[in-house]
Amino acid sequence: MHEQFRADDVNKVYLALLAGAWAKTRWMVDAPLQKNVLQSGERMVKVAREGKPAQTEFRRRARFVDATLVEARPITGRTHQIRVHALSMGHPVLGDERYGNESVNREFRRRGLRRLFLHAHTTSFLHPRSGETILVEAPLDPELEEFLERCHREPAASGSGQGMATAWSST
Numbered sequence: 001m002h003e004q005f006r007a008d009d010v011n012k013v014y015l016a017l018l019a020g021a022w023a024k025t026r027w028m029v030d031a032p033l034q035k036n037v038l039q040s041g042e043r044m045v046k047v048a049r050e051g052k053p054a055q056t057e058f059r060r061r062a063r064f065v066d067a068t069l070v071e072a073r074p075i076t077g078r079t080h081q082i083r084v085h086a087l088s089m090g091h092p093v094l095g096d097e098r099y100g101n102e103s104v105n106r107e108f109r110r111r112g113l114r115r116l117f118l119h120a121h122t123t124s125f126l127h128p129r130s131g132e133t134i135l136v137e138a139p140l141d142p143e144l145e146e147f148l149e150r151c152h153r154e155p156a157a158s159g160s161g162q163g164m165a166t167a168w169s170s171t
Contacts, residue, residue: 019104021068094113123135
């Protein structure tokens with residue numbers, strides 16, 4: 001198992017609610033990440049040419065008036081990768097106190113979002129002995145599910161209802 005994680009052979013899919021509504025149904029971010037340790041000992045990550053290679057595929061699941069629910073699939077496994085790549089697209093993860101937008105987070109907190117909206121949704125890997133694919137699914141936390149139900153969807157004419165499948169294509 002450890003070798004599969006080290007070789008990035010474990011497929012992980014996260015659900016994230018990003019600030020702002022974006023029209024794209026898919027977005028591949030290929031941006032190197034550099035980890036810095038502050039004097040306080042806190043780790044901060046930023047996109048930097050001299051950083052380590054990092055790729056994340058984002059796929060829209062639902063578009064709301066001022067937020068977008070996405071599936072985020074890290075191709076590589078870097079510290080804070082999804083959060084920093086979302087920020088680099090101009091759409092930080094809502095509730096992210098480290099990399100998010102403070103005023104946007106304040107507004108969503110007022111509307112009931114009390115935490116980072118980033119959820120490990122599925123993980124799949126090969127069983128080390130049998131070679132069988134194991135898929136582990138975790139439902140969205142009830143608190144986050146209830147928050148989504150309160151969000152207002154854009155009109156169907158905008159195409160927000162398309163591309164809602166949770167499966168990843170092999171292409």
